[in-house]
Amino acid sequence: MPVPKTFILPSSHRPPxxxxxxxxxxxxxxxxxxxxxxxGFPAYMKPHDGGGWKSVYRVxxxxxxxxxxxxxxxxxxxxxxxxxxxxxxxxxxxxxxKVHIMQYEPRNPHHLRYVLDGDPVDKKILxxxxxxxxxLNKALGYDFNTxxxxxxxxxxxxxxxxxxxxxxxVNSVGRENFDWIVENAADMAIGKAKKYKKGQMNLTWxxxxxxxxxxxxAPKKKGAVKxxxxxxxxxxxxxxxxxxxxxxxxxxxxxxxVSPKVAVKKAAAKQAVTKKMDTKKTTATKxxxxxxxxxxxxxxxxxxxx
Ligand SMILES: Nc1ncnc2c1ncn2[C@@H]1O[C@H](COP(=O)(O)OP(=O)(O)O)[C@@H](O)[C@H]1O
Ligand SMILES: [Mg+2]
Numbered sequence: 001m002p003v004p005k006t007f008i009l010p011s012s013h014r015p016p017x018x019x020x021x022x023x024x025x026x027x028x029x030x031x032x033x034x035x036x037x038x039x040g041f042p043a044y045m046k047p048h049d050g051g052g053w054k055s056v057y058r059v060x061x062x063x064x065x066x067x068x069x070x071x072x073x074x075x076x077x078x079x080x081x082x083x084x085x086x087x088x089x090x091x092x093x094x095x096x097x098k099v100h101i102m103q104y105e106p107r108n109p110h111h112l113r114y115v116l117d118g119d120p121v122d123k124k125i126l127x128x129x130x131x132x133x134x135x136l137n138k139a140l141g142y143d144f145n146t147x148x149x150x151x152x153x154x155x156x157x158x159x160x161x162x163x164x165x166x167x168x169x170v171n172s173v174g175r176e177n178f179d180w181i182v183e184n185a186a187d188m189a190i191g192k193a194k195k196y197k198k199g200q201m202n203l204t205w206x207x208x209x210x211x212x213x214x215x216x217x218a219p220k221k222k223g224a225v226k227x228x229x230x231x232x233x234x235x236x237x238x239x240x241x242x243x244x245x246x247x248x249x250x251x252x253x254x255x256x257x258v259s260p261k262v263a264v265k266k267a268a269a270k271q272a273v274t275k276k277m278d279t280k281k282t283t284a285t286k287x288x289x290x291x292x293x294x295x296x297x298x299x300x301x302x303x304x305x306x
Pocket of ligand 1: 053054056080148150
């Protein structure tokens, strides 16, 4: 998923309940130069968990950034590459996969931002936007969200995707968008009410959460992890030694209890054994996975430019 290049900045004021001994893990002086080179100017500086355009700044230079950063008190700000866009979309996403794309012009005055009779947009871009909306929401697990994309060189960059209480005022979104969200949100609510099972876990989670507790996927290369497991735990022995498997399952009990969907005994046992054998490897894979999207974004951008 393409996202703008982004750094997280330390807050201007120290958070409450911390003192000069806190944050000793942070390295100073901060490498501002490296950040400025990577992000460029003008850039956006905005809270990592903001909303409603509050404390969103467009900064022109390091001095401008530091002056504005000084106003942000305890907020944890992100410094983000500006996406110079040709189109911008706000998309309602319901039940993780029902998408309504709205053309938006954030550079217009507030009451004219939803473009109600804009030029037709390339279907390829709309398809990509819809696909990214679904991917994001399946990962985040939102039932109700608004996702924003800025399009540069035909590539949609995800700008803002955590809006579980988005604008749905008929006076700003317009009649057509308003009717869509009312109708479809009502349908979703009715559907959920009908599916509700008393006494059961009716909550759902995004894959961002469930993937953390599900059995790790088999490694691509036949090898490392599996070999390590089978070397120390011959297959026959592992199947026969129920006690061992049970012990292993118990280890992941807390995790699997969170989501009954992933409480597959076999998987839990495998996960526990893998965990026991190769904790370091698992951690490394997770870190690598986290880094991947940014790299992918860069690759995507390059490919599409061609
Ligand atoms: N990286 C960016 N590039 C270009 N415009 C941006 C960028 N980040 C934010 N903006 C502009 O600022 C507006 C508000 O930022 P956003 O991240 O949506 O914050 P909020 O969560 O407060 O709505 C966006 O709608 C967009 O117009
Ligand atoms: Mg926004």
